Amino acid sequence: xxxxxDVRMQEALPAFRAGRLDAxxxxxxxxxxxxxxxxxxxxxxxxxxxxxxxxxxxxxxAARIAAAVIGASAKAERAPVAAPRVIxxxxxxxxxxxxxxxxxxxxxxxxxxxxxxxxxxxxxPAVDGRLxxxxxxxxxxxxxxxxxxxxxxxxxxxxxxxxxxxxxxxxELDQVEAxxxxxxxxxxxxxxxxxxxL
Amino acid sequence: xxDSSGTTSETTDAALISRWVSGDQRAATALVExxxxxxxxxxxxxxxxxxTEELVQDTFVRAFQAIETFRSDSLFxxxxxxxxxRLVLDHRRSERRxxxxxxxxEDHLVVSFDALDGMVGDERMQQVWRxxxxxxxxxxxxFTLRVxxxxxxxxxxxxxxxxxxxxRVHYHNALKTIKERVTDA
Ligand SMILES: [Zn+2]
Numbered sequence: 001x002x003x004x005x006d007v008r009m010q011e012a013l014p015a016f017r018a019g020r021l022d023a024x025x026x027x028x029x030x031x032x033x034x035x036x037x038x039x040x041x042x043x044x045x046x047x048x049x050x051x052x053x054x055x056x057x058x059x060x061x062a063a064r065i066a067a068a069v070i071g072a073s074a075k076a077e078r079a080p081v082a083a084p085r086v087i088x089x090x091x092x093x094x095x096x097x098x099x100x101x102x103x104x105x106x107x108x109x110x111x112x113x114x115x116x117x118x119x120x121x122x123x124x125p126a127v128d129g130r131l132x133x134x135x136x137x138x139x140x141x142x143x144x145x146x147x148x149x150x151x152x153x154x155x156x157x158x159x160x161x162x163x164x165x166x167x168x169x170x171x172e173l174d175q176v177e178a179x180x181x182x183x184x185x186x187x188x189x190x191x192x193x194x195x196x197x198l
Numbered sequence: 199x200x201d202s203s204g205t206t207s208e209t210t211d212a213a214l215i216s217r218w219v220s221g222d223q224r225a226a227t228a229l230v231e232x233x234x235x236x237x238x239x240x241x242x243x244x245x246x247x248x249x250t251e252e253l254v255q256d257t258f259v260r261a262f263q264a265i266e267t268f269r270s271d272s273l274f275x276x277x278x279x280x281x282x283x284r285l286v287l288d289h290r291r292s293e294r295r296x297x298x299x300x301x302x303x304e305d306h307l308v309v310s311f312d313a314l315d316g317m318v319g320d321e322r323m324q325q326v327w328r329x330x331x332x333x334x335x336x337x338x339x340x341f342t343l344r345v346x347x348x349x350x351x352x353x354x355x356x357x358x359x360x361x362x363x364x365x366r367v368h369y370h371n372a373l374k375t376i377k378e379r380v381t382d383a
Contacts, residue, residue, distance in 0.1 A: 052326050057239040
């Protein structure tokens with residue numbers, strides 16, 4: 001048997017067969033198949049392998065499995081466990097669009113009013129910890145995916161910040177906002193990476 | 199197997215997961231119906247045909263209990279596969295401890311695959327099946343993931359704990375072996 005000279009097309013065969021290619025890529029593969037016997041045979045072999053695996057696999061009872069999943073979940077909910085830390089785009093957006101803007105606006109007001117009165121103008125440490133804790137608060141949206149307003153504790157705290165800290169703080173808020181807006185609209189999934197399960 | 203990308207279907211996996219997290223039980227049912235048979239196939243390719251349904255169920259129970267650890271940068275189905283594989287390996291480990299038999303893993307594969315002789319369709323399909331039996335466990339896993347899901351090598355590599363380059367070699371060696379053992383392939 002001859003070799004196929006278009007490695008890219010040959011490598012695309014499994015994804016083509018599994019329906020993973022977009023329309024243009026799939027069309028390119030189809031065009032290639034029309035003139036490549038090697039790939040046509042290989043695709044046929046892949047299709048046979050899939051059929052073999054289909055036959056070899058017992059049909060599982062999805063309804064029964066779903067019931068078991070729901071039952072196990074209900075049981076777990078009765079047990080006193082900490083609420084999972086879930087972040088969803090909905091949460092992020094909600095926070096970004098309402099809370100963050102509101103908070104940023106109020107900070108700006110407070111800053112403009114209180115900068116002359118601020119103590120300490122030196123090189124105080126950065127305020128990352130503060131922002132981190134805000135982001136963390138946002139992440140604890142709870143299992144329901146409902147956003148929990150970030151606990152931005154500005155009472156008393158703001159006056160303790162130097163103007164440099166405030167600038168950093170506001171800049172970071174801007175960055176958070178920019179990041180959130182850059183999120184692809186389709187993603188609405190838990191994003192927390194926990195090493196515990198796997 | 200139908201669409202596995204979770205993106206082209208009417209309701210995406212992501213949307214279903216969100217609904218489940220919000221307390222919608224029907225979303226869990228829909229996700230199980232969408233992926234259970236593919237997980238079963240993966241479990242069979244690992245040589246666990248006898249306990250397929252039990253393992254598929256355990257996989258989903260674990261997955262849904264830890265749904266918050268699912269990362270959106272991977273496919274839900276491949277995440278399920280990863281959990282299924284972990285369960286299979288855990289099971290074998292405990293079997294091995296119980297039986298004090300270091301060869302149990304290979305035994306399992308051989309027994310399960312032999313048991314399929316005569317079950318599988320026509321002559322050509324049987325040839326392919328037997329050829330797949332002749333693959334190493336790693337070759338078979340990589341080949342199955344590539345054929346059934348059409349996954350790119352880098353995603354397969356993450357799942358099997360290897361490199362993309364090594365997976366490419368495993369896949370092509372598997373394909374070569376099968377071609378050699380199947381007439382007219
Ligand atoms: Zn070709």
